[in-house]
Amino acid sequence: xxSRTERTRAALQGAALQLFTERGFDHVxxxxxxxxxxxxxxxxxxxxxxxxxxxLDDPYDPVLGDAVRAQPAALSPLERVRxxxxxxxxxxxxxxxxxxxxxxxxxxxxxxxRAKAWANNQRTQDVLADALVEDGVPPLEAQVAAGACLGAxxxxxLDWGAxxxxxxxxxxxxxxGQLAPxxxxxxxx
Amino acid sequence: xxSRTERTRAALQGAALQLFTERGFDHVxxxxxxxxxxxxxxxxxxxxxxxxxxxLDDPYDPVLGDAVRAQPAALSPLERVRxxxxxxxxxxxxxxxxxxxxxxxxxxxxxxxRAKAWANNQRTQDVLADALVEDGVPPLEAQVAAGACLGAxxxxxLDWGAxxxxxxxxxxxxxxGQLAPxxxxxxxx
DNA sequence: TCCACCATGTTAGTGACTAACATGGTGGGG
DNA sequence: CCCCACCATGTTAGTCACTAACATGGTGGA
Numbered sequence: 001x002x003s004r005t006e007r008t009r010a011a012l013q014g015a016a017l018q019l020f021t022e023r024g025f026d027h028v029x030x031x032x033x034x035x036x037x038x039x040x041x042x043x044x045x046x047x048x049x050x051x052x053x054x055x056l057d058d059p060y061d062p063v064l065g066d067a068v069r070a071q072p073a074a075l076s077p078l079e080r081v082r083x084x085x086x087x088x089x090x091x092x093x094x095x096x097x098x099x100x101x102x103x104x105x106x107x108x109x110x111x112x113x114r115a116k117a118w119a120n121n122q123r124t125q126d127v128l129a130d131a132l133v134e135d136g137v138p139p140l141e142a143q144v145a146a147g148a149c150l151g152a153x154x155x156x157x158l159d160w161g162a163x164x165x166x167x168x169x170x171x172x173x174x175x176x177g178q179l180a181p182x183x184x185x186x187x188x189x
Numbered sequence: 190x191x192s193r194t195e196r197t198r199a200a201l202q203g204a205a206l207q208l209f210t211e212r213g214f215d216h217v218x219x220x221x222x223x224x225x226x227x228x229x230x231x232x233x234x235x236x237x238x239x240x241x242x243x244x245l246d247d248p249y250d251p252v253l254g255d256a257v258r259a260q261p262a263a264l265s266p267l268e269r270v271r272x273x274x275x276x277x278x279x280x281x282x283x284x285x286x287x288x289x290x291x292x293x294x295x296x297x298x299x300x301x302x303r304a305k306a307w308a309n310n311q312r313t314q315d316v317l318a319d320a321l322v323e324d325g326v327p328p329l330e331a332q333v334a335a336g337a338c339l340g341a342x343x344x345x346x347l348d349w350g351a352x353x354x355x356x357x358x359x360x361x362x363x364x365x366g367q368l369a370p371x372x373x374x375x376x377x378x
Numbered sequence: 379t380c381c382a383c384c385a386t387g388t389t390a391g392t393g394a395c396t397a398a399c400a401t402g403g404t405g406g407g408g
Numbered sequence: 409c410c411c412c413a414c415c416a417t418g419t420t421a422g423t424c425a426c427t428a429a430c431a432t433g434g435t436g437g438a
Contacts (some may be wrong), residue, residue, distance in 0.1 A: 151340025
Protein backbone atom coordinates (compact mmCIF):
# COMPACT_ATOMS: atom_id res chain seq x y z
CA UNK A 1 0.00 0.00 0.00
CA UNK A 2 2.44 2.65 1.13
CA SER A 3 4.95 2.69 -1.69
CA ARG A 4 8.65 2.60 -1.04
CA THR A 5 9.07 6.27 -1.81
CA GLU A 6 6.39 7.25 0.70
CA ARG A 7 8.04 5.15 3.35
CA THR A 8 11.47 6.61 2.67
CA ARG A 9 10.06 10.12 2.75
CA ALA A 10 8.33 9.52 6.06
CA ALA A 11 11.44 7.91 7.50
CA LEU A 12 13.52 10.94 6.55
CA GLN A 13 11.05 13.37 8.06
CA GLY A 14 10.73 11.34 11.23
CA ALA A 15 14.46 10.95 11.73
CA ALA A 16 15.07 14.63 10.98
CA LEU A 17 12.41 15.86 13.37
CA GLN A 18 13.70 13.67 16.18
CA LEU A 19 17.38 14.48 15.70
CA PHE A 20 16.80 18.20 15.21
CA THR A 21 14.67 18.36 18.34
CA GLU A 22 17.19 16.41 20.39
CA ARG A 23 20.41 18.11 19.33
CA GLY A 24 19.42 21.28 17.49
CA PHE A 25 19.16 21.92 13.78
CA ASP A 26 22.72 23.15 13.39
CA HIS A 27 24.29 20.23 15.23
CA VAL A 28 22.86 17.54 12.99
CA UNK A 29 24.27 16.98 9.52
CA UNK A 30 22.19 15.86 6.56
CA UNK A 31 24.44 12.83 6.45
CA UNK A 32 23.31 11.83 9.94
CA UNK A 33 19.63 12.27 9.13
CA UNK A 34 20.03 10.16 6.03
CA UNK A 35 21.90 7.42 7.88
CA UNK A 36 19.27 7.37 10.63
CA UNK A 37 16.63 6.87 7.95
CA UNK A 38 18.69 4.12 6.37
CA UNK A 39 19.65 5.93 3.17
CA UNK A 40 22.54 8.01 1.86
CA UNK A 41 22.74 11.80 1.80
CA UNK A 42 22.08 11.85 -1.96
CA UNK A 43 18.72 10.23 -1.41
CA UNK A 44 17.89 12.88 1.14
CA UNK A 45 18.37 15.60 -1.46
CA UNK A 46 16.27 13.70 -3.97
CA UNK A 47 13.33 14.02 -1.58
CA UNK A 48 13.98 17.48 -0.15
CA UNK A 49 15.77 20.27 -2.00
CA UNK A 50 17.36 21.70 1.15
CA UNK A 51 18.08 20.67 4.71
CA UNK A 52 15.35 23.05 5.86
CA UNK A 53 12.69 21.66 3.54
CA UNK A 54 12.36 18.44 5.53
CA UNK A 55 10.94 20.50 8.39
CA LEU A 56 8.91 22.95 6.31
CA ASP A 57 6.97 20.56 4.14
CA ASP A 58 3.38 21.77 3.67
CA PRO A 59 1.36 21.54 0.48
CA TYR A 60 -1.69 23.60 1.37
CA ASP A 61 -1.35 26.43 -1.11
CA PRO A 62 -3.92 25.39 -3.75
CA VAL A 63 -6.66 25.03 -1.13
CA LEU A 64 -6.07 28.59 0.01
CA GLY A 65 -6.37 30.01 -3.48
CA ASP A 66 -9.76 28.38 -3.89
CA ALA A 67 -10.86 29.66 -0.50
CA VAL A 68 -10.17 33.23 -1.61
CA ARG A 69 -12.16 32.74 -4.81
CA ALA A 70 -15.06 31.50 -2.70
CA GLN A 71 -15.38 34.82 -0.87
CA PRO A 72 -17.90 37.40 -2.08
CA ALA A 73 -16.26 39.92 -4.40
CA ALA A 74 -18.10 42.78 -2.71
CA LEU A 75 -15.79 42.65 0.30
CA SER A 76 -12.50 44.51 0.44
CA PRO A 77 -9.47 42.48 -0.70
CA LEU A 78 -8.15 42.41 2.84
CA GLU A 79 -11.42 41.10 4.17
CA ARG A 80 -11.64 38.44 1.48
CA VAL A 81 -8.23 37.08 2.30
CA ARG A 82 -8.91 37.27 6.00
CA UNK A 83 -12.13 35.27 5.75
CA UNK A 84 -10.55 32.81 3.33
CA UNK A 85 -7.79 31.98 5.79
CA UNK A 86 -10.24 31.60 8.65
CA UNK A 87 -12.44 29.31 6.59
CA UNK A 88 -9.58 27.25 5.15
CA UNK A 89 -8.17 26.64 8.59
CA UNK A 90 -11.20 24.57 9.52
CA UNK A 91 -11.04 22.33 6.49
CA UNK A 92 -7.32 21.61 6.37
CA UNK A 93 -6.30 18.03 7.15
CA UNK A 94 -4.12 18.55 10.19
CA UNK A 95 -1.28 16.22 11.01
CA UNK A 96 -0.90 15.23 14.66
CA UNK A 97 -0.96 18.22 17.02
CA UNK A 98 2.25 17.17 18.75
CA UNK A 99 4.20 16.80 15.56
CA UNK A 100 2.98 20.16 14.30
CA UNK A 101 4.04 21.76 17.55
CA UNK A 102 7.49 20.20 17.35
CA UNK A 103 7.94 21.50 13.84
CA UNK A 104 6.74 25.01 14.57
CA UNK A 105 8.90 25.10 17.68
CA UNK A 106 11.95 24.23 15.60
CA UNK A 107 11.12 26.98 13.14
CA UNK A 108 10.44 29.54 15.85
CA UNK A 109 13.79 28.84 17.46
CA UNK A 110 16.09 28.93 14.44
CA UNK A 111 16.91 31.90 12.21
CA UNK A 112 17.63 29.90 9.08
CA UNK A 113 14.44 27.91 9.37
CA ARG A 114 12.38 31.03 9.98
CA ALA A 115 13.90 32.60 6.90
CA LYS A 116 12.90 29.65 4.75
CA ALA A 117 9.47 29.59 6.29
CA TRP A 118 9.00 33.21 5.21
CA ALA A 119 10.14 32.22 1.75
CA ASN A 120 7.41 29.58 1.65
CA ASN A 121 4.99 32.18 2.86
CA GLN A 122 5.92 34.28 -0.12
CA ARG A 123 4.69 31.49 -2.41
CA THR A 124 1.46 31.28 -0.46
CA GLN A 125 1.14 35.03 -0.66
CA ASP A 126 1.49 34.91 -4.43
CA VAL A 127 -1.21 32.27 -4.64
CA LEU A 128 -3.61 34.33 -2.56
CA ALA A 129 -2.81 37.53 -4.45
CA ASP A 130 -3.22 35.85 -7.82
CA ALA A 131 -6.68 34.68 -6.86
CA LEU A 132 -7.62 38.30 -6.17
CA VAL A 133 -5.98 39.62 -9.32
CA GLU A 134 -8.02 37.23 -11.43
CA ASP A 135 -11.06 39.05 -10.09
CA GLY A 136 -9.74 42.42 -11.16
CA VAL A 137 -8.05 43.58 -7.96
CA PRO A 138 -4.94 45.67 -8.74
CA PRO A 139 -1.76 43.62 -8.15
CA LEU A 140 -0.24 45.84 -5.50
CA GLU A 141 -3.46 45.96 -3.51
CA ALA A 142 -3.75 42.19 -3.76
CA GLN A 143 -0.19 41.58 -2.59
CA VAL A 144 -0.64 43.96 0.30
CA ALA A 145 -3.85 42.30 1.46
CA ALA A 146 -2.26 38.86 1.30
CA GLY A 147 0.96 40.08 2.90
CA ALA A 148 -0.79 41.68 5.83
CA CYS A 149 -2.93 38.61 6.57
CA LEU A 150 -0.02 36.22 6.29
CA GLY A 151 2.13 38.48 8.42
CA ALA A 152 -0.49 38.33 11.14
CA UNK A 153 -0.94 34.59 10.76
CA UNK A 154 2.77 33.91 10.88
CA UNK A 155 3.13 36.01 14.01
CA UNK A 156 0.46 33.93 15.71
CA UNK A 157 2.07 30.68 14.57
CA LEU A 158 5.55 31.58 15.75
CA ASP A 159 4.26 32.88 19.05
CA TRP A 160 2.48 29.58 19.59
CA GLY A 161 5.54 27.59 18.58
CA ALA A 162 7.75 29.60 20.90
CA UNK A 163 5.84 28.20 23.84
CA UNK A 164 2.54 30.00 24.05
CA UNK A 165 -0.26 28.10 25.74
CA UNK A 166 -3.64 27.20 24.31
CA UNK A 167 -4.83 25.90 20.97
CA UNK A 168 -3.41 27.00 17.66
CA UNK A 169 -6.83 27.53 16.12
CA UNK A 170 -7.81 30.08 18.77
CA UNK A 171 -4.66 32.07 18.22
CA UNK A 172 -5.14 32.18 14.50
CA UNK A 173 -8.68 33.41 14.68
CA UNK A 174 -7.75 35.98 17.29
CA UNK A 175 -4.82 37.19 15.19
CA UNK A 176 -6.93 37.56 12.07
CA GLY A 177 -9.62 39.17 14.17
CA GLN A 178 -7.30 42.12 14.73
CA LEU A 179 -7.49 42.85 11.02
CA ALA A 180 -11.26 42.78 10.92
CA PRO A 181 -13.10 46.01 10.20
CA UNK A 182 -14.77 47.35 13.37
CA UNK A 183 -18.49 46.44 13.57
CA UNK A 184 -20.77 49.18 12.19
CA UNK A 185 -23.06 49.86 15.16
CA UNK A 186 -25.91 47.35 14.57
CA UNK A 187 -26.65 45.25 11.49
CA UNK A 188 -23.69 43.48 9.87
CA UNK A 189 -23.44 43.98 6.09
CA UNK B 190 38.08 61.41 6.94
CA UNK B 191 36.65 58.14 5.67
CA SER B 192 38.56 55.56 7.60
CA ARG B 193 40.03 52.53 5.93
CA THR B 194 37.30 50.25 7.22
CA GLU B 195 34.58 52.50 5.81
CA ARG B 196 36.29 52.54 2.44
CA THR B 197 36.71 48.78 2.37
CA ARG B 198 33.10 48.30 3.34
CA ALA B 199 31.87 50.63 0.63
CA ALA B 200 34.14 48.97 -1.94
CA LEU B 201 32.73 45.56 -1.07
CA GLN B 202 29.14 46.75 -1.31
CA GLY B 203 29.79 48.54 -4.59
CA ALA B 204 31.56 45.60 -6.20
CA ALA B 205 28.91 43.19 -4.98
CA LEU B 206 26.00 45.27 -6.24
CA GLN B 207 27.58 45.68 -9.65
CA LEU B 208 28.61 42.06 -10.12
CA PHE B 209 25.32 40.66 -8.80
CA THR B 210 23.34 42.94 -11.09
CA GLU B 211 25.46 42.06 -14.10
CA ARG B 212 25.70 38.30 -13.73
CA GLY B 213 23.12 37.31 -11.12
CA PHE B 214 23.58 36.60 -7.43
CA ASP B 215 24.16 32.88 -7.89
CA HIS B 216 26.77 33.26 -10.58
CA VAL B 217 29.14 35.40 -8.57
CA UNK B 218 31.24 33.90 -5.80
CA UNK B 219 32.21 35.73 -2.64
CA UNK B 220 35.79 35.27 -3.75
CA UNK B 221 35.12 37.30 -6.89
CA UNK B 222 33.42 40.10 -5.00
CA UNK B 223 36.33 40.27 -2.58
CA UNK B 224 38.90 40.31 -5.36
CA UNK B 225 37.00 43.04 -7.21
CA UNK B 226 37.13 45.10 -4.03
CA UNK B 227 40.82 44.40 -3.63
CA UNK B 228 40.62 42.18 -0.57
CA UNK B 229 40.47 38.47 0.24
CA UNK B 230 37.34 36.46 0.94
CA UNK B 231 38.11 36.37 4.65
CA UNK B 232 37.93 40.14 4.80
CA UNK B 233 34.53 39.98 3.13
CA UNK B 234 33.20 37.82 5.94
CA UNK B 235 34.69 40.12 8.54
CA UNK B 236 32.44 42.87 7.21
CA UNK B 237 29.34 40.88 6.32
CA UNK B 238 28.26 37.67 8.06
CA UNK B 239 26.77 36.14 4.92
CA UNK B 240 26.90 36.62 1.17
CA UNK B 241 23.36 38.00 1.30
CA UNK B 242 24.11 40.56 4.00
CA UNK B 243 26.12 42.74 1.64
CA UNK B 244 22.89 43.45 -0.26
CA LEU B 245 20.56 43.63 2.73
CA ASP B 246 22.43 46.07 4.90
CA ASP B 247 19.98 48.46 6.64
CA PRO B 248 20.27 49.75 10.20
CA TYR B 249 16.94 51.50 10.64
CA ASP B 250 15.42 49.38 13.39
CA PRO B 251 15.99 51.61 16.45
CA VAL B 252 14.34 54.60 14.75
CA LEU B 253 11.22 52.54 14.15
CA GLY B 254 10.92 51.47 17.76
CA ASP B 255 10.97 55.09 18.88
CA ALA B 256 8.40 56.01 16.26
CA VAL B 257 5.99 53.48 17.75
CA ARG B 258 6.51 54.83 21.24
CA ALA B 259 5.70 58.29 19.92
CA GLN B 260 2.17 57.28 18.89
CA PRO B 261 -0.75 57.94 21.25
CA ALA B 262 -1.49 54.89 23.39
CA ALA B 263 -5.23 55.36 22.87
CA LEU B 264 -5.02 53.98 19.32
CA SER B 265 -5.25 50.28 18.54
CA PRO B 266 -1.88 48.50 18.34
CA LEU B 267 -2.32 48.02 14.61
CA GLU B 268 -3.00 51.71 14.11
CA ARG B 269 -0.03 52.72 16.21
CA VAL B 270 2.37 50.62 14.18
CA ARG B 271 0.80 51.78 10.95
CA UNK B 272 1.20 55.46 11.79
CA UNK B 273 4.69 54.89 13.14
CA UNK B 274 5.85 53.38 9.86
CA UNK B 275 4.28 56.17 7.84
CA UNK B 276 5.89 58.80 10.00
CA UNK B 277 9.29 57.12 10.13
CA UNK B 278 9.39 56.82 6.37
CA UNK B 279 9.57 60.59 6.02
CA UNK B 280 12.47 60.99 8.40
CA UNK B 281 14.73 58.18 7.26
CA UNK B 282 17.97 59.18 5.56
CA UNK B 283 17.54 57.61 2.15
CA UNK B 284 20.52 56.44 0.12
CA UNK B 285 20.45 57.19 -3.60
CA UNK B 286 17.20 56.21 -5.29
CA UNK B 287 18.93 54.27 -8.07
CA UNK B 288 21.04 52.23 -5.70
CA UNK B 289 18.03 51.42 -3.55
CA UNK B 290 16.14 50.31 -6.61
CA UNK B 291 19.00 48.05 -7.72
CA UNK B 292 19.13 46.45 -4.31
CA UNK B 293 15.41 45.89 -4.01
CA UNK B 294 15.33 44.52 -7.55
CA UNK B 295 17.99 41.98 -6.64
CA UNK B 296 16.01 40.93 -3.58
CA UNK B 297 12.72 40.74 -5.45
CA UNK B 298 14.26 38.46 -8.06
CA UNK B 299 16.08 35.94 -5.88
CA UNK B 300 14.57 33.44 -3.49
CA UNK B 301 17.51 33.24 -1.13
CA UNK B 302 17.77 36.99 -0.84
CA ARG B 303 14.05 37.33 -0.24
CA ALA B 304 14.27 34.74 2.50
CA LYS B 305 17.01 36.68 4.27
CA ALA B 306 15.12 39.91 3.80
CA TRP B 307 12.16 38.36 5.61
CA ALA B 308 14.52 37.25 8.36
CA ASN B 309 15.65 40.86 8.79
CA ASN B 310 12.03 41.86 8.82
CA GLN B 311 11.53 39.53 11.71
CA ARG B 312 14.04 41.52 13.71
CA THR B 313 12.27 44.73 12.82
CA GLN B 314 8.99 43.11 13.78
CA ASP B 315 10.37 42.21 17.18
CA VAL B 316 11.54 45.78 17.72
CA LEU B 317 8.12 47.17 16.85
CA ALA B 318 6.32 44.59 18.95
CA ASP B 319 8.58 45.16 21.94
CA ALA B 320 7.81 48.86 21.86
CA LEU B 321 4.11 48.00 22.16
CA VAL B 322 4.63 45.39 24.84
CA GLU B 323 6.43 47.92 27.01
CA ASP B 324 3.17 49.87 26.98
CA GLY B 325 1.19 46.89 28.20
CA VAL B 326 -0.04 45.44 24.91
CA PRO B 327 -0.26 41.63 25.09
CA PRO B 328 2.67 40.04 23.20
CA LEU B 329 0.62 38.12 20.67
CA GLU B 330 -1.45 41.17 19.80
CA ALA B 331 1.72 43.24 19.43
CA GLN B 332 3.40 40.70 17.16
CA VAL B 333 0.32 40.43 15.01
CA ALA B 334 0.01 44.19 14.59
CA ALA B 335 3.67 44.49 13.65
CA GLY B 336 3.54 41.43 11.39
CA ALA B 337 0.55 42.66 9.46
CA CYS B 338 2.03 46.11 8.86
CA LEU B 339 5.41 44.77 7.82
CA GLY B 340 3.76 42.19 5.57
CA ALA B 341 1.95 44.98 3.79
CA UNK B 342 5.06 47.14 3.61
CA UNK B 343 7.20 44.31 2.26
CA UNK B 344 4.63 43.53 -0.40
CA UNK B 345 4.76 47.13 -1.58
CA UNK B 346 8.55 47.14 -1.58
CA LEU B 347 8.93 43.94 -3.55
CA ASP B 348 6.27 44.97 -6.03
CA TRP B 349 8.17 48.19 -6.61
CA GLY B 350 11.49 46.38 -6.92
CA ALA B 351 10.03 43.92 -9.39
CA UNK B 352 9.52 46.73 -11.85
CA UNK B 353 6.50 48.72 -10.72
CA UNK B 354 6.42 52.33 -11.81
CA UNK B 355 6.16 55.43 -9.64
CA UNK B 356 7.78 56.49 -6.40
CA UNK B 357 8.44 54.17 -3.49
CA UNK B 358 6.98 56.56 -0.95
CA UNK B 359 3.60 56.61 -2.66
CA UNK B 360 3.43 52.85 -2.72
CA UNK B 361 4.23 52.55 0.91
CA UNK B 362 1.60 55.01 2.03
CA UNK B 363 -0.98 53.42 -0.24
CA UNK B 364 -0.13 49.95 1.09
CA UNK B 365 -0.41 51.01 4.70
CA GLY B 366 -3.57 52.90 3.83
CA GLN B 367 -5.26 49.58 3.16
CA LEU B 368 -4.85 48.71 6.82
CA ALA B 369 -6.38 51.95 8.03
CA PRO B 370 -9.71 51.78 9.86
CA UNK B 371 -12.54 53.13 7.67
CA UNK B 372 -13.41 56.75 8.48
CA UNK B 373 -16.28 57.04 10.97
CA UNK B 374 -18.72 59.31 9.12
CA UNK B 375 -17.63 62.78 10.33
CA UNK B 376 -15.32 63.72 13.15
CA UNK B 377 -12.10 61.72 13.50
CA UNK B 378 -11.42 60.43 17.05
C1' DT C 379 61.76 56.66 15.25
C1' DC C 380 59.80 52.87 17.35
C1' DC C 381 56.16 50.21 19.14
C1' DA C 382 51.67 48.34 19.65
C1' DC C 383 47.57 47.26 17.63
C1' DC C 384 44.31 46.16 14.26
C1' DA C 385 43.07 45.07 9.68
C1' DT C 386 44.25 41.70 6.57
C1' DG C 387 46.19 37.36 4.48
C1' DT C 388 47.16 32.25 4.50
C1' DT C 389 45.91 27.75 5.18
C1' DA C 390 43.17 24.13 6.29
C1' DG C 391 38.92 22.34 7.33
C1' DT C 392 33.53 21.37 7.60
C1' DG C 393 29.17 20.90 5.61
C1' DA C 394 25.42 21.85 2.17
C1' DC C 395 24.49 20.90 -2.31
C1' DT C 396 25.27 19.09 -7.44
C1' DA C 397 26.56 16.16 -11.44
C1' DA C 398 27.78 11.83 -13.73
C1' DC C 399 27.79 7.40 -13.71
C1' DA C 400 27.29 2.65 -11.66
C1' DT C 401 24.11 -0.82 -9.51
C1' DG C 402 20.61 -3.30 -7.52
C1' DG C 403 15.93 -4.41 -6.15
C1' DT C 404 11.03 -4.52 -7.73
C1' DG C 405 7.14 -5.06 -10.46
C1' DG C 406 4.91 -6.35 -14.66
C1' DG C 407 4.78 -9.18 -18.92
C1' DG C 408 5.81 -13.40 -21.01
C1' DC D 409 7.91 -18.75 -12.51
C1' DC D 410 11.42 -16.20 -14.77
C1' DC D 411 13.29 -12.31 -17.11
C1' DC D 412 13.81 -7.66 -18.32
C1' DA D 413 13.30 -2.87 -18.03
C1' DC D 414 13.06 0.81 -15.07
C1' DC D 415 13.52 3.55 -11.14
C1' DA D 416 15.25 4.32 -6.65
C1' DT D 417 19.57 4.37 -4.63
C1' DG D 418 24.72 4.45 -3.96
C1' DT D 419 29.48 6.13 -5.13
C1' DT D 420 32.63 9.50 -6.19
C1' DA D 421 34.30 13.78 -6.95
C1' DG D 422 33.67 18.39 -7.10
C1' DT D 423 32.08 23.63 -5.94
C1' DC D 424 31.13 27.06 -2.76
C1' DA D 425 29.71 29.35 1.64
C1' DC D 426 31.52 29.86 5.92
C1' DT D 427 34.92 29.20 10.16
C1' DA D 428 39.16 28.84 13.03
C1' DA D 429 44.04 29.51 14.10
C1' DC D 430 47.84 31.64 13.31
C1' DA D 431 51.11 34.73 10.66
C1' DT D 432 52.11 39.50 8.94
C1' DG D 433 52.20 44.07 7.66
C1' DG D 434 50.87 48.86 7.56
C1' DT D 435 49.31 52.88 10.43
C1' DG D 436 48.88 56.00 14.05
C1' DG D 437 50.36 57.60 18.29
C1' DA D 438 54.10 58.19 21.89
